[in-house]
Amino acid sequence: MSVAAIGPRRWTKPPLIGRAWLRWTLGIGAVAYLALAFGTTDVNWARVWEGLPRGARFFAAFFPPDFSSRWDDIAGGILESLWMTVVATVIGIAISIPVGIGAAKNIAPAPVYYACRSILAVSRSFQEIILAIFFVKLFGFGPFAGVVTLSFATIGFYGKLLAEDVEDIDSSQAEAVRATGAGWLQWINYGIQPQVMPRMIGLGLYRFDINLRESAVVGIVGAGGIGATLDTAFNRYEFDSAAAILLVIIAIVMLVEYSSGYIRRWVQ
Amino acid sequence: MAVALRHGTKVWHRRDRGPQFAIWAAWLVAAAIFVYCWQLISDKTIWAFVTDAPQQAADIAARMVPPDWAFLLKLGRPLWDTLNIATLGTVIAIILAVPVAYCAARNTTPSVAFVRPVALFVIVSSRSINALIWALMLVTIIGPGVLAGILAIGLRSIGFCAKLLYEAIEEIEESQVEAVRATGASGAQVTAYGVVPQVLPAFAGITVFRWDINIRESTVLGLVGAGGIGLPLNAAITTLAWTRVSLILLIIIATVVVSEWVSAKVRHAII
Numbered sequence: 001m002s003v004a005a006i007g008p009r010r011w012t013k014p015p016l017i018g019r020a021w022l023r024w025t026l027g028i029g030a031v032a033y034l035a036l037a038f039g040t041t042d043v044n045w046a047r048v049w050e051g052l053p054r055g056a057r058f059f060a061a062f063f064p065p066d067f068s069s070r071w072d073d074i075a076g077g078i079l080e081s082l083w084m085t086v087v088a089t090v091i092g093i094a095i096s097i098p099v100g101i102g103a104a105k106n107i108a109p110a111p112v113y114y115a116c117r118s119i120l121a122v123s124r125s126f127q128e129i130i131l132a133i134f135f136v137k138l139f140g141f142g143p144f145a146g147v148v149t150l151s152f153a154t155i156g157f158y159g160k161l162l163a164e165d166v167e168d169i170d171s172s173q174a175e176a177v178r179a180t181g182a183g184w185l186q187w188i189n190y191g192i193q194p195q196v197m198p199r200m201i202g203l204g205l206y207r208f209d210i211n212l213r214e215s216a217v218v219g220i221v222g223a224g225g226i227g228a229t230l231d232t233a234f235n236r237y238e239f240d241s242a243a244a245i246l247l248v249i250i251a252i253v254m255l256v257e258y259s260s261g262y263i264r265r266w267v268q
Numbered sequence: 269m270a271v272a273l274r275h276g277t278k279v280w281h282r283r284d285r286g287p288q289f290a291i292w293a294a295w296l297v298a299a300a301i302f303v304y305c306w307q308l309i310s311d312k313t314i315w316a317f318v319t320d321a322p323q324q325a326a327d328i329a330a331r332m333v334p335p336d337w338a339f340l341l342k343l344g345r346p347l348w349d350t351l352n353i354a355t356l357g358t359v360i361a362i363i364l365a366v367p368v369a370y371c372a373a374r375n376t377t378p379s380v381a382f383v384r385p386v387a388l389f390v391i392v393s394s395r396s397i398n399a400l401i402w403a404l405m406l407v408t409i410i411g412p413g414v415l416a417g418i419l420a421i422g423l424r425s426i427g428f429c430a431k432l433l434y435e436a437i438e439e440i441e442e443s444q445v446e447a448v449r450a451t452g453a454s455g456a457q458v459t460a461y462g463v464v465p466q467v468l469p470a471f472a473g474i475t476v477f478r479w480d481i482n483i484r485e486s487t488v489l490g491l492v493g494a495g496g497i498g499l500p501l502n503a504a505i506t507t508l509a510w511t512r513v514s515l516i517l518l519i520i521i522a523t524v525v526v527s528e529w530v531s532a533k534v535r536h537a538i539i
Contacts, residue, residue, distance in 0.1 A: 037352045047411035055409040083305040090302045125521055129400060129488040133505060138324050140317035143309050217398045220492065230401065234408045246397065253396035
């Protein structure tokens, strides 16, 4: 709170950034950057202008969307996306359980810990699309490449969260199980698993959500699913079919998100 | 605790028979669904290509080293474009997300019955469509280039930012708002002095967090023609210039690591 020197005391709002020099540097830097960024961005306004009627046509295509003329392609693509999501989520989680347990500092020996942590780091550092391009090159076009992509991405996500969850457990419970003379597997099964299970089921469902969204995209580079159908629809300028596909994707994502949220609340 | 009698001695079980059976049945159903889906995927796969994959991988890896360092000079511009796509996209998203979040938050929305559902629908549809699909759409409509990328990132990020922001608005302390209102402040003043200061740190954190994600996403937008470093990546992959591909991948990883570091630093400073 600052006080004016003369006259009645006046209150001014405290600034977000306390240090004045930092505030000014950030402000001037932001303005300079924006000027530079706008100055160097090439925009072909003629092309944009030309595209506006097309945009209007696309927008109009939503009222009503055309589900019927490409329905076989749409249904096939959506189903393929769903299969891919199921298979990739299961495989990804199955692989990430040993990796995640190995990456937990409190139960894994140091060499295993570093090995598993580096697997997680590698899996997390690439975008799904870039992975998909390479897996399509390796395994050929089709849903298999998509399944491998999504499984790979799932390992990094799920393994990291599992490792963090195992590191946060109440160690006295695990110790009590160990004191009964339990073997290593029994120790994991009775001492650690019950503590992390509710959260991990929730995260598994959340990852299912993410995989479904991503499975709509990997098709653009040829890895199966609804993305390929959508790409084709756009390339042929069949906006009413594209609108239908987008609406189907939104509906399914909402449905899955809603039901997984419901199941998560029920589990926890 | 479940205890079963077997040959006159008590044996401890983890669960009663009913729950145990339910869990077993759930596993059976899940396994059946998985096998069925796997079967369908397997039917669409050419297994000869899959068994061939290790050789292919070794082949590509051998062709990728050493990275074509001379190409680095030509990557400056695409990298700058990528940065601009992510940053300007985030700026657009934030500008549009603030009113959407204001309308979606239960305690600030002008009308729970009409405005709030519309705002929530905007959030959901923006979130459920990936940036790459937005880009695909915009490239068809307004032509390839950086602008399509910026708009794609912007449209994708509105939902994310608005969702986190409206949750932050709903969690504010109501007594502070009430105190400001009690001074006789108008509606706009209540928002400016009662609500905004409480959500400003969360707002800054969300912005930086989303910027970090956007850097990651804008690296691939070029694959559908929306500018940035994805364009040379796509060109290098289609011309099989593997030494360039490896260089671009290294650059992408470096960019992502740097942006993650910056975002973590800034968020740490704010919170």
